[in-house]
Amino acid sequence: MQHDPSPYDAVLLVSFGGPEAPDDVVPFLENVTRGRGIPRERLVEVGEHYFHFGGKSPINDRNREFLAALREDFAGNGLDLPVYWGNRNWGPYIGEALEQMAADGVQRAAVFFTSVYSSYSSCRQYRENLADALAGLPEGTPAIELDVLRRSFNHPGFIDAMVDATLAAVADLPDAARETAHLSFVTHSIPLAMNDASGPEGGAYELQHRSVMEEIVERVRLETGHRFRHQLVYCSRSGAPHVPWLEPDVNDHLAQLAEQGSPAVVAIPIGFVSDHMEVVWDLDTEAAATAEKLGLTYVRAATAGIDPRFVAMVRELVLERAAVERGVPTARKAEGGLPACWDRCSTDCCRNLQQGPRPAVGGVDG
Numbered sequence: 001m002q003h004d005p006s007p008y009d010a011v012l013l014v015s016f017g018g019p020e021a022p023d024d025v026v027p028f029l030e031n032v033t034r035g036r037g038i039p040r041e042r043l044v045e046v047g048e049h050y051f052h053f054g055g056k057s058p059i060n061d062r063n064r065e066f067l068a069a070l071r072e073d074f075a076g077n078g079l080d081l082p083v084y085w086g087n088r089n090w091g092p093y094i095g096e097a098l099e100q101m102a103a104d105g106v107q108r109a110a111v112f113f114t115s116v117y118s119s120y121s122s123c124r125q126y127r128e129n130l131a132d133a134l135a136g137l138p139e140g141t142p143a144i145e146l147d148v149l150r151r152s153f154n155h156p157g158f159i160d161a162m163v164d165a166t167l168a169a170v171a172d173l174p175d176a177a178r179e180t181a182h183l184s185f186v187t188h189s190i191p192l193a194m195n196d197a198s199g200p201e202g203g204a205y206e207l208q209h210r211s212v213m214e215e216i217v218e219r220v221r222l223e224t225g226h227r228f229r230h231q232l233v234y235c236s237r238s239g240a241p242h243v244p245w246l247e248p249d250v251n252d253h254l255a256q257l258a259e260q261g262s263p264a265v266v267a268i269p270i271g272f273v274s275d276h277m278e279v280v281w282d283l284d285t286e287a288a289a290t291a292e293k294l295g296l297t298y299v300r301a302a303t304a305g306i307d308p309r310f311v312a313m314v315r316e317l318v319l320e321r322a323a324v325e326r327g328v329p330t331a332r333k334a335e336g337g338l339p340a341c342w343d344r345c346s347t348d349c350c351r352n353l354q355q356g357p358r359p360a361v362g363g364v365d366g
């Protein structure tokens with residue numbers, strides 16, 4: 001059977017969560033930063049970003065749209081699987097989703113994270129959240145087995161969406177600025193130590209982003225005949241000032257481009273799957289203002305969002321993993337220099353540097 005989802009009887013979308021009203025902002029930030037050693041000044045600053053948008057993060061609405069698109073994609077492709085949704089830091093929480101799944105008789109679900117790279121923050125922490133939520137279910141709840149879908153940064157569903165988003169942004173540039181424009185690929189900064197511990201052998205977070213960047217640059221060259229200058233840059237640096245994080249910051253990078261005489265820049269948010277706060281604040285508000293001050297033409301490429309290919313990717317990953325679990329040979333699509341990611345994380349993959357080993361779902365040892 002072509003669309004055989006067995007052994008799965010459900011899909012669970014797991015995301016970060018965000019505040020939806022001004023009174024949510026402080027408790028949300030407390031949830032995010034519990035035990036993470038983030039200075040108070042940074043929290044006040046980030047709180048302001050949320051208050052700037054009326055205390056409401058865009059992320060939950062983006063996830064509601066994604067859920068609707070996913071359900072439509074499943075229905076349109078004869079895949080009869082219910083889709084649930086739970087967040088790490090704000091309602092609906094992962095635990096609430098699991099309780100509902102148990103009540104509905106779900107026994108084994110495939111789990112998709114709304115973040116496609118390896119690192120503690122973007123992968124293992126979600127795996128720990130799932131383990132905690134399973135452990136926190138009321139006594140007597142029937143067991144639910146959870147399989148975490150592989151990291152999907154190099155799946156064509158993501159890459160193709162980002163290639164077209166980049167081409168559209170390049171087309172939006174003034175004609176005179178196009179050939180000399182700089183492609184700035186932006187992702188969330190993380191501490192150097194977290195990057196060093198990411199993936200099974202370390203450094204995976206940065207490497208995966210570089211492979212996405214190089215693939216997009218090459219695909220854009222094939223379309224336009226022009227190989228654009230490009231760089232991987234970072235936003236949303238947090239933490240204590242003496243702790244090194246991945247650099248350069250996008251704003252410093254823009255200043256450097258202006259100094260070198262570049263007239264135009266395309267910001268490509270490959271680190272975010274939809275228009276999160278980092279995109280609407282750090283890029284559309286802050287970096288856009290920096291570029292304006294510097295006299296740079298600035299265009300921001302779209303995120304993958306509900307691009308039908310990105311939505312279909314989740315279905316493809318569910319069916320791929322279902323086949324793997326049934327022992328049926330299946331294609332594992334991947335583009336660029338890195339192979340398709342592993343299905344189960346090794347014991348040390350993206351290990352938690354602050355707390356030591358904690359139970360996590362989806363590992364080889366789980």
Ligand SMILES: CC1=C(CCC(=O)O)c2cc3nc(cc4[nH]c(cc5[nH]c(cc1n2)c(C)c5CCC(=O)O)c(CCC(=O)O)c4C)C(CCC(=O)O)=C3C
Nearest residue numbers: 016018032036038046057058059115121122188238276277
């Ligand atoms: C790699 C990564 C992703 C991408 C992967 C993924 O998508 O999961 C991501 C996503 C997100 N991060 C988000 C928000 C926040 N992240 C924070 C703090 C931190 N993020 C970190 C890393 C990442 N974060 C790290 C290393 C910290 C320091 C604290 C710690 O070591 O844990 C803080 C606290 C304040 C601050 O420190 O800035 C906030 C409010 C939102 C919601 C946005 C919205 O509302 O739309 C989203 C999607």
Ligand SMILES: [Fe+2]
Nearest residue numbers: 016121188236
């Ligand atoms: Fe974050």
